[in-house]
Amino acid sequence: MVESLLVDWVYRLPDEDVAGPPVELLDAGQVASELARLQRNRARETAREADLILRLAELRPDVDDPPPGTPGARSRTWRTTDPEFAGVSEFFPDELAHAINLGRGTAVFRARRACTWREKLPATFVALRRGELDDRRAGVLADVLQHTTAGLATEVETALLPEAPDLSLAALRRRALALLAALDGAAMEERQEEARKAADVRVADAGDGMATLTGDLPADDAAACFAVIDSLARMAKADGDERPIGAIRAAIHSMLILRPADSGCGGVHVHLAVTTTLDGLANGEGGGEVEGAPITAGQLRALLARVGALGLSTPDGGTLTFAVTDEDGRLLATLSAGELARLAEQGCRRHPGAECGCPVAGMPPATGSYRPTDRQHRFVDTRDRRCRMPNCGQRAGWADHDHVVPHAQGGRTTCTNLCCLCRSHHRLKTFAGGWGFRMDPDGTLHVTSPSGVTRTTRPPGLRLRGAGPPPFAPADDPPPF
Structure with missing residues (x-):
């Protein structure tokens, strides 16, 4: 009886003032209500995050960015400025990524979504703040309508928002796209053009020694590519290849890229x-x-x-x-x-023919020049493997070897003062004000943003002392051994 009264009392508190009753005291109806409450709170938190993102953008004008045509200026053919963030520093997404401890792409996505809600979907933003529309459905509307005019977006929003909570995500997307096409076919073409500009190829770790390679293609091109791969795989299967058809497709996909026989390109160097x-x-x-x-x-x-x-x-x-x-x-x-x-x-030149303890190999020595030596390049690439900026996965082969303490400020060209930074983050370190970089002798890198957030990255192979479980001791093994 007391437990029932406690649960009922806790349940009647306002949503934002309660963390939730103990789950073991809830019946099925109360579990469903608690899940709904969490959804409402998640929507409110998403709206709050969007407001914070927009505020950070306001605090980071582009007045200190390198002007076009000057050293360090961003190439317009490499990355275009988002029209939603005209006047905002090009390094704002990097600072946002640093704050939320996620990648730059995720930061850009969330910033664009926040701007779309504020500028083009104000009613959706209000519903999100109130917890009346969940973050997933609000995100669908922002995704579909971000490239349209504010007036057209509001027209679609007005028609769909009342029924949006009752539509599935897929149904809401279909309805929004259909309504957008009916109201303005040119807007659909613009959306497709923006999607083509944003196309990319990505690789992600899939575990068990595997990785997933994905690419954004026009729908007809993607279908044609798959048809070629599938046709070749079925031919191999008919010729007696005993592997599963999916494994054959994956192998052919790789072979077509790595050994393009008729393209004039050489094979990949390992x-x-x-x-x-x-x-x-x-x-x-x-x-x-x-x-x-x-x-x-x-x-x-x-x-x-x-x-x-x-x-x-x-x-x-x-x-x-x-x-x-x-x-x-x-x-x-x-x-x-x-x-x-x-x-x-x-062997050892000081003790030829003897088994001594003298070192014959080690870290490459420092050089007096600005450019690292070939041995330093190899050492730093092997140690870092990827760009060392937190949450950046750009491989070392596409990275610069940056002096952590700038060479012009007395930084030495030595492996303990060199780290891999991709070109984007190398530019940030050089031209964006307020960032701090510090590296320990073992290669551990500490990066502090203008907001005062410090993140640390370590060379992939480096293990923290005491971070793992204690060594196994047979005497500590409890029965039955």
Whole structure:
């Protein structure tokens, strides 16, 4: 009886003033009501986030951005300015991404949506603030109508908003597109043109050693591409390929891109990196346990023996790099196949023929010039692998090697002062005011935005001490063992 009264009392509190009653005390009807309350609150929070995004945009005018035609100015053929954010700094999406700890693309998407609600769908924005329309349906309206005029968007909104909560997401999108086409066919063509301009190709980790490659194409082109892949896959299946048809399609898709026989393009060059820990190459107990331990000739001979046993060789037209790390994943040295063989055979010059502990390989030395050496390029690429800006996944092959402490301000050209930044974030660091970058000797990078938010990225292989579970001890294993 007391529990029932408590639940009823909590349930009657205003939505925004209650976190919710204990779920184990709720019946089915109360669970449904609680879920509806959460939906309303999520809508309100989405509207609040949109207001905050718009406020940040107001606080970041473009007065300090590099003017067109000056050093550092953005190429208009590379990335166009969103018309919704005319007068706003081009670096605003990066600061927003830093604040919400998500990628730049997500930040741009949310900023555009917020601007569409405010400028073109005011009634939808009000309904969102009140929790009367959920964020998914409000997002559908913004997505369909963002490229139309404010007057046309309001006309569609007026017709659809009353019934929007009762329509599925797909039905709402169809109704909005149909109404838009009926009211203004030119607007539909403009929307399609904007979609073509925004087309891209993306790759995402799919787990289990797999990745998903996606591309935005006109519908007829996409259908034609799939038809070619499917036809070739079925031909291979008919010829006796025993793999599932989906696996054959995926293999043919890859082959068509990597080996375009009639395009005049060469095949893709493979750059292979093999990573080994120093303690795994130690000659005796405790090898590699000291931070920054030297890499000896004996350890390189052990690595060379493993390479021979595995049959590893440099790919045709590509590279083979050996990366040696300490037990925490901190990169100590990178070696080409030739360097590995030469150093393993040559040994220590100070103690020829002896098994000493002198280092024969390590981090490339600093250079007095502005441009990094080839060995520094290889070391930094192997350590960082991608752009080091938080939430940026641009691979190292498309990144610049940036001086964390600028060279013009006394920063040395050394691996402990170099990191990979894609061209976009390299420009941000150089030309956007208020950003701070600091790097630790192990490659850990700390980035602080003008808003005062600090995010940290670490080299992909670097492990935090104490971050994992304690080592397994058989004596601690409880029965039945």
